[in-house]
Amino acid sequence: MSRENAAAAGPGRATVGWRDYYELCKPNVVFLMLLTSVIGMFMAVPGMVPWRVLVFGNLGIGLCAAAAAAVNHLVDRRIDLIMARTHNRPIAQGRLKTANAAVFAAVLGVAGMAILLIEINALTAWLTLASLLGYAVVYTLYLKRATPQNIVIGGIAGAAPPLLGWTAVTGEIHGHALLLVLIIFVWTPPHFWALAIHRRDDYAKVDIPMLPVTHGIGYTKLHTLLYTLLLFVVTLLPFATGMSGMLYLLGAVCLGAGFIYWAIVLLRGNDPKAPMATFKYSIIYLMALFVVMLLDHYMLPATIIYEVSAYE
Template sequence: MTTDAPTAARASRAEVTGLGAIFRDYVKLTKPRVISLLLVTTLAAMFIAERGVPDGWLILWTMIGGYLAAGGAHAINHFTDRDIDGAMGRTDARPVVQGRITPVRALAFGIALGIASALVLGLSSNWLAAAMGLAGLIVYVGIYSLWLKRTTIHNIVIGGAAGAFPPLVGWAAVAGDLSLYAWILFAIVFYWTPPHFWALALLIKDDYTRADVPMLPSVHGEQVTQLQVLLWTVAMLGVSVLPCAAGLAGWPYFVAAMVLGGIFIHFALRLWREGTRRMAKVTFHYSLLYLALLFVAMAVDAA
C-alpha cells in the first residue's frame, strides 16, 4: 500500500502540531509568566551582590537553574492542586485538569525539573545557590500548597516565603554566602506578597469560595481584605527602605523606593476607600510592576 504525498504531508503536520501542543502544555506546567517576575528579582540580586555586572555565563546558568527550580515547584503544584484547580475559573483550563497531562506525569516532570535545577545551580555556581532553589521549591509545595493553602487564612503570608527565595539564589550564586542584604531582599519580596496576592484574591474571591480554599476575602470578606492590603503595603514600604537604613544602598534607590511605594500605598488606599473591583485590578497589576521596578532600581543603584 502506498500513501499519496498530500496525505503524508498532512499527517506530518498533524504530528508536529501534536508535539507542539504537548510541548506547550509542559511549558504551561511551569507557569512561565509567574517565573519571569521571579527571575527579575534573581537577576537584580546578582547585580547587587556583584556591585556591577556579573559574568555572563553565570547569569545565564543561574537564570536557567532558577527557572527550573520555580518551574519544578509549579509543575508539582499542578499535581497537588488538581482538585482545587478544577473548581476555579482561573485554573480549570490547566493541562492536568483537562486531562492532557496525567497527574503522575506532572509530578514526575516537576521532580525532574527540581533535580535538574539543583544540578545546574550547583555545578555552574555553588551548592548554596542550589540549596536555596530547592528550599523555595520545598516551601512552595510542602508548606504552601499541601499545608497552609487549605488550612489557614494566613496561607499566602507564610507561603509567600517561597517566592522570596529567588533573590537568595541570585545572591548566593554570585557571593557564595547570604549576607544581611540578601535577607533584606528576601524580606522585601516576602512582605510584598500579601498585598499583591490579596489584591488578586479580591478579584477571584468566588473561585476560592467554590474551591473551599480559605483565602482572606472569601472567609472574612472584601472590606477586611482591603484594609489588610493597605496595612501590609505600608509595612512593605518600610521594609523596602531597609537597604538604605543598613547603609547598603544610596539616595537614588531611596527616592525610587519612596516613590514606587508611595504609588502602591495610594492605590491600596483607594482600594480600601472605594472598594471597587477596578481598584483591586489596578492594585494587583501595579504590584507586579512595583516589584520589578524596585529591584531594577536597587540593581542600578548598586552598579
Template sequence: MLSRSLIFPSFADFWQLGKPRVVALIVFCAAVGCLLAAPAAADWPRLLLALSGIGFVAMGAAAANCLFERDRDAVMRRTAARPLVRGRIGHVEAAGYAVALTVAGLWLLLLFANALTTALTLATFFGYAVVYTRWLKPATPQNIVIGGAAGAMPPVLGWAAVSGTIPAEAAVLFLIIYTWTPPHFWALALYRRDDYARAGLPMLPVTHGPAFTRLAILLYALMLAAVALLPFAIRLSGWFYLAAALWLNASFIRRTWRLYRSDEAESDAQARGLFRFSIAYLSWLFGALLADRLLQWLTA
C-alpha cells in the first residue's frame, strides 16, 4: 500500500523541493540589481511582482534539478533526505510542481517586467536545469565553471526588469557571482568528494585530487578579490562598498590560504568553514552594494 506521505505530499516537502535558501539568495541578488538600476519609486510594486516571478522560476529550476538528479541524490549523504529520494513526493507531482512554478514565474515577468527579462530568465532556467544538471555536471570537472553562468544571472535579471537593457554595470555584477561560484562549490565538493565519487560525478576533487582543488580555490579567490572591486572602479558604488569589499576579500583570501596550507587531516574542516563563509561573503557583498546606494541617496 502506498504511504499517506507519498499520496499527499506536504507543503514542507514541496517547499524543500524548491531549495528556498538558495532561492532567497537569488532573489536578493536580483533585488540589488533592481535597486542599482535606479527605478522610480512608483515602479516598485511592479518590480516586486517581477522579483516574485524570478523566485518562482528559480524554485521551478531547483525542483527540476532535484527531479533529474534523484538517482544521484540517493547515493549521496548530503542529499539522501530530499523529498524525491525519500518518496515523500512522486515524480509526476515534482514535474508538475516544477512546470507550474516556472510557467507562473514567466507569466509574472512577461506581465510586470519585459520580454528581455522573461527571455533571459527562461534561458537561465534552461542553463541550470538542463545544460548544467543534465549535460555538464556528469561530463566534465569544469562543470561549475561553465555552468556557473546560469547562477550568475540574478542581478542581470533584476537590472533588465527595470531598464530593459543589460549595461556594463549589470555585467560587472554578473562577473562577481560568476567568479565566486567555483571556489564556493569546490569547497563543498572538497569535503564531500566521497559523495560525488559514489555518484559518479567528475567534480574537481574527484578527478584532480584535493591538493589541486585547494590551489584552484586560492587562485579563484584572488581573482574574485579583484573582480569585487570593479563596482567601485566603474563608479557604480562608493567608499562604503569599497571598505566592505576590501574587508570581505581579506577574510575570503585568509580562509582560502588556510585551506591551501592545510594538511589532509584538517582540510575537510577548513573547506566546510570556507563553504559556509562563501555564502555569507556573497550576501554581505551585495548587501554592501545595497547599503552604499542607500547612503548615496540619503546624502544626495
C-alpha cells in the first residue's frame, strides 16, 4: 500500500515512515529557533565561535526543541484532528502511536540534555530544559487552553534560543543576550495573532481561547499593530545600547517599516489575504533582522579600526 493510499484509509491504518517522525519535530520552527541560537553564539564573541560549541550546542538545543514539538503533537492530537491546519499530523491521523511518539520525544530530550551537559555547560542545559518545559508543559498543557494571553505569556519559552546560544559560548547571562530574547518575545504576538486571525474558526471549533476567538478579529488586529509598533521600538535598542551599529539600524528601520505596513493593511481589513501575508512577512522579518544584526556585528569592528586609523 502506498503512503497516499494508507493515509486515505483513515486514522490508525496508515503506515509509519521517517517523514512522520520528521514532521513531529516541527522542523521549520526548529530551524528558525536554531538560526537565532547560532546568531546568539556569534554575537557573544568578536571572532569565530569554537566549532565544538557551534556544532554540539546547536545539536543539543535543536534536539530539545524537537522534543518539545513532539510533546505538542501528543498533547494536541485530538484538536489537531479537527483543525484544518493540523488535521493531517501523524499522531492525529494515527500514523504514529502515542506511545512511540512519547518515547521518541523522551529520547530526543534526553539526548539533547546529555549533549549540552557533557559538551557545553550546565547553565545552557538547564536554561534549555526550562524552555522545553515552558513550551511543552506550561504553554501547551495549560496556557493555550486557559487564557487569550497564552501566546504572550508562553512566548518567553520560544524566545530563549539566542540566550541559549550566548550562554553556550560564554557560560554566563549577559544583558545583550536578554535584549535578543526581548526582541523575539515582543515579535511573537503579532506573528502568531496574524495566523490566529486566519484560522479563527478552527480555534473556535476546538474551544481554544485565542485572542480572535475571545475578543474578536478587530480587537486582535488593533493589538497586532500595537505590538508591531512596540517591536519597532525594541529593535532600536541594540543600536541605542551600542550592541549594534548603523547597518543594523538601517535594517531594523526598513524591516520594521515593512512589518508596520502589513499590520496597517491587516487592520484596515480590506484584503482577505492580509492575515497570511502578515504572518509570512513576520517570519522573513525575524530571519532578516537577525542576519543583518550578524553582518553588522562583524562589520562594526572593521569600521571602528578604519575610523581610528583615519583619525591618527
